[in-house]
Structures are given as structure tokens and as C-alpha cells.
Amino acid sequence: MSDPGMQTTLRDNIAALADRARAERRAAPLPARIADRITRFTGSMTFVAIHLTIYGLWIVANLGWIPGIPRFDPTFVILASEASVEAIFLSTFVLISQNRMAEQADRRADLDLHINLLAEHELTRLAALVGRIAQRLDVPVEDREIETDVEPERVLDALEAQKA
Numbered sequence: 001m002s003d004p005g006m007q008t009t010l011r012d013n014i015a016a017l018a019d020r021a022r023a024e025r026r027a028a029p030l031p032a033r034i035a036d037r038i039t040r041f042t043g044s045m046t047f048v049a050i051h052l053t054i055y056g057l058w059i060v061a062n063l064g065w066i067p068g069i070p071r072f073d074p075t076f077v078i079l080a081s082e083a084s085v086e087a088i089f090l091s092t093f094v095l096i097s098q099n100r101m102a103e104q105a106d107r108r109a110d111l112d113l114h115i116n117l118l119a120e121h122e123l124t125r126l127a128a129l130v131g132r133i134a135q136r137l138d139v140p141v142e143d144r145e146i147e148t149d150v151e152p153e154r155v156l157d158a159l160e161a162q163k164a
Contacts, residue, residue, distance in 0.1 A: 036097050042093070055079070
């Protein structure tokens with residue numbers, strides 16, 4: 001499954017991230033793992049097919065269209081109640097899973113910000129080094145001052161100010 005043209009470092013990083021994701025799933029609390037499984041199943045076509053079958057049979061039976069089967073819910077009140085209770089539980093399971101996914105997304109966003117700040121720091125250092133090399137070799141460069149590292153607090157403050 002590995003791409004021969006892909007760099008070893010990139011392949012190793014992908015494998016490490018996949019291993020970490022598996023470890024995080026295994027380390028998740030039991031209720032969260034159960035909620036994730038239920039959410040995955042209820043978001044499948046199998047779930048839809050099962051519900052179409054059960055609800056379809058329920059409706060057909062209670063319309064009196066199946067000979068020999070008595071109408072046990074002729075007003076469909078039981079069906080409506082069951083569907084409402086199921087919807088309450090399913091929405092709760094989905095919310096639990098979404099909360100976990102949001103926490104994961106926040107952690108990834110923090111990691112992205114950290115990596116971006118490190119990259120900016122390294123690029124600033126590299127630009128300064130290239131400037132010194134150009135100066136030593138008498139290569140003309142624009143006379144612009146190299147900005148120092150970006151301060152994350154200032155960036156976040158500026159982003160928050162834009163939202164207001």
C-alpha cells in the first residue's frame with residue numbers, strides 16, 4: 001500500500017499518525033467507544049435498510065394489510081413514541097461522538113499552529129542567514145529589514161479583533 005515515490009520520512013510520519021489514532025481510539029473511555037460505534041452504525045445504509053424493513057412491516061401490519069397479523073398499533077402512537085425515544089438516544093450518541101471529534105480537531109489545530117510557528121521561526125533564521133551570505137558575497141538585496149519571529153499571542157489577538 002506504500003507509494004514507492006513517497007519519501008521515507010513522509011511514509012513514517014503517516015504510519016506514526018495512524019498508530020497514534022489507533023492508540024487514541026483504544027484509550028478512549030468505554031462510553032465514548034460505544035457512542036462512536038453506535039454513531040458509525042446508525043450512519044450506515046444497513047441501519048437505513050433495517051429501519052425501512054421494520055417500520056415498513058410495522059405500518060403494513062397496522063394498516064391491516066397482512067392477513068393473520070392483528071393490528072397492535074392501529075393509531076401508530078407506539079411507533080411514534082418508539083421513534084421519538086430512538087431519536088433522543090441517537091442524537092445523544094451523535095453529540096458525544098461530535099464532541100470527541102471536536103476535541104481531536106482542537107488538538108490538531110493546536111499542533112498545526114505550533115508547527116507553523118516553528119516553520120516561521122526557521123524561515124526567519126534562514127532568511128537572516130541568506131542575507132548574511134549575500135552581504136558577504138556582495139550580492140545586492142533589497143534593503144528591507146527581516147521581521148523577527150511572529151509572536152503567537154499577537155497573531156491570536158489580531159484574529160480575535162477581526163472577529164469582533
